[in-house]
Amino acid sequence: MSTASILPANARGRRFPSLRRLGAWLASRAGDPKASLWLVIGFATVHAVLWTLILVNLKTGQDVHMDVAEAYAWGQKFLLGYGKHPPLSGWVAGVWFMIFPVKDWATYALAMTTLGCGLVICWLLALRVVDRRRAFLVVVMLALYPIFNFKGFKYNPDILQLVTLPLLMLAYLDAFEKRSVKSGIWLGLAGALALMTKYWVLTMIGAIGLAALIHPARLQFLRSPAPWVAIATLAVAMFPHFLWLKQVNFIALTYAGDSYTITDRAQIHDLALGYIGHNLALVAVPAVLAAMALAWPPRRWRLFPFWSRGPNSGVNVSQALNVWIVQAIVAIGPPLGAVIFHIYIKTDWGIPLFFLVPLALVAIPAVRVRQIALSNLAATWLVISLVVLVASPKIVAYELDQKRNEGATYRARSELARELTDVWQTRFHSRWPVVAAYTDTGEPITFYSPDHPAPLTPDEPWSSGLTSLEEAKRSGFIGVCETGDWKLEKCEAWMKLHAANGERMGVTTRRFTLGIASAATAWNVVVVPPAK
Numbered sequence: 001m002s003t004a005s006i007l008p009a010n011a012r013g014r015r016f017p018s019l020r021r022l023g024a025w026l027a028s029r030a031g032d033p034k035a036s037l038w039l040v041i042g043f044a045t046v047h048a049v050l051w052t053l054i055l056v057n058l059k060t061g062q063d064v065h066m067d068v069a070e071a072y073a074w075g076q077k078f079l080l081g082y083g084k085h086p087p088l089s090g091w092v093a094g095v096w097f098m099i100f101p102v103k104d105w106a107t108y109a110l111a112m113t114t115l116g117c118g119l120v121i122c123w124l125l126a127l128r129v130v131d132r133r134r135a136f137l138v139v140v141m142l143a144l145y146p147i148f149n150f151k152g153f154k155y156n157p158d159i160l161q162l163v164t165l166p167l168l169m170l171a172y173l174d175a176f177e178k179r180s181v182k183s184g185i186w187l188g189l190a191g192a193l194a195l196m197t198k199y200w201v202l203t204m205i206g207a208i209g210l211a212a213l214i215h216p217a218r219l220q221f222l223r224s225p226a227p228w229v230a231i232a233t234l235a236v237a238m239f240p241h242f243l244w245l246k247q248v249n250f251i252a253l254t255y256a257g258d259s260y261t262i263t264d265r266a267q268i269h270d271l272a273l274g275y276i277g278h279n280l281a282l283v284a285v286p287a288v289l290a291a292m293a294l295a296w297p298p299r300r301w302r303l304f305p306f307w308s309r310g311p312n313s314g315v316n317v318s319q320a321l322n323v324w325i326v327q328a329i330v331a332i333g334p335p336l337g338a339v340i341f342h343i344y345i346k347t348d349w350g351i352p353l354f355f356l357v358p359l360a361l362v363a364i365p366a367v368r369v370r371q372i373a374l375s376n377l378a379a380t381w382l383v384i385s386l387v388v389l390v391a392s393p394k395i396v397a398y399e400l401d402q403k404r405n406e407g408a409t410y411r412a413r414s415e416l417a418r419e420l421t422d423v424w425q426t427r428f429h430s431r432w433p434v435v436a437a438y439t440d441t442g443e444p445i446t447f448y449s450p451d452h453p454a455p456l457t458p459d460e461p462w463s464s465g466l467t468s469l470e471e472a473k474r475s476g477f478i479g480v481c482e483t484g485d486w487k488l489e490k491c492e493a494w495m496k497l498h499a500a501n502g503e504r505m506g507v508t509t510r511r512f513t514l515g516i517a518s519a520a521t522a523w524n525v526v527v528v529p530p531a532k
Helices: 002-013 017-031 035-058 066-074 088-099 104-126 132-144 157-178 181-195 199-214 218-222 226-247 251-260 265-295 317-341 357-362 371-403 413-428 439-448 469-475 488-498
Strands: 434-436 454-456 477-482 503-509 521-528
Touching: 017 035, 017 132, 017 371, 035 104, 035 132, 035 371, 066 088, 066 104, 066 439, 066 454, 088 104, 088 157, 104 132, 104 157, 104 357, 132 265, 132 357, 132 371, 157 181, 157 199, 157 226, 157 317, 181 199, 181 226, 199 218, 199 317, 218 226, 265 317, 265 357, 265 371, 317 357, 413 439, 413 477, 413 503, 413 521, 434 439, 434 469, 434 488, 439 454, 439 477, 469 477, 477 488, 488 521
Parallel strands: 434 454, 434 477
Antiparallel strands: 477 521, 503 521
């Protein structure tokens, strides 16, 4: 009897020993004030490396996205602004490619490094609201959020906001708690850094301002020097950029008004609903996976074993209220504003606005986080990442077979860039200085050409400042129009006006990947020699 009574206990003890040990180890490290930072940095690093490898595989046979190529082009000159956007994303790309080669893999590494930094900052932000165990759960939830993996492949100002906006929110929570001059300075500098990324961050700045006015402890904060020092610091830090805006006649602001104002009410409503549905679907992924991790293994007679009422020392409710208010405002405000003010709202604009959702959910006091939930969710993240890594070659083969002739994804702009570089160097024995083409063609050519010519966009009222039409005519340039493109007639009209003395030729490119040929693309090319 004694043996029979002992064996089942031993069997039960051996049932999931590794999972229990992993859960205990993770909970111990995540809750340790000294070890938790290194745990998060290590996790973010592994995530960045894994997903860089995955993206390199998944994007085989494709050129880098034009947003990435545009950021690279901006980084060739450190200006105070680049036409339609503030300069920070270009500065970061410029520094990055001083260190790394101008290769496709380096762009994916840049995007994942940016998001990895965002994970660490979001953990520091979470510590202002919840305990260390919950903060680590937030980080893993974010790593499962598609913006931090699949959809994070293209480095651009939206992705960079996942560094600067968490920094801004962290600075706000710090200032709200400390209410000191120093915390106000940090808040102002964080606001300036965010504004130098993209003017869209005004939505988050406005939400933070409203949260400060709505919060029950608003009087203590508003009577302190922190918010007023922050406003003054922001104004001083942004002054050089304001001067640049004035010098260029505020083209970065008129760009948004010219590009995204529409009058079709049905289209406005469809876009707003699409924006809401798209972003809800994305945030549902980490929310559902986290709920499963919290609920497993199930407990008898309890549908939601992670839900329990009563006091919760693991949540700072006052700071959680700030998070809930800000996230609610930035979730509802943009689509509502788009409908009211007739704005063309893009789904990508939601990329930086929902990073607080995991923290907002984990900060609900009724949610209880057992240590096994950490190992459950971390294991889910690891399994998904490794499965996608292993499956990526098959995914690429399938997409090449099914989609190689669809849209612009597989058009061989990199081959065109190298061929035109040879054309210029053969004729003029010098570096190719300028390419004149629309953004979806010109920016990738700048990235892939060994000469990295400055891009000039025809008829663009918000010039990037990298070159000018006068400079292009003086140095010479190559103009490129894509046949079959909806902008072809407009492009050809510009070439006739500004490249009348150029040598005209036709170039055809086709990409071969894994033995599979994509559709051929024909380009009308004009070579304008340097002025004598």
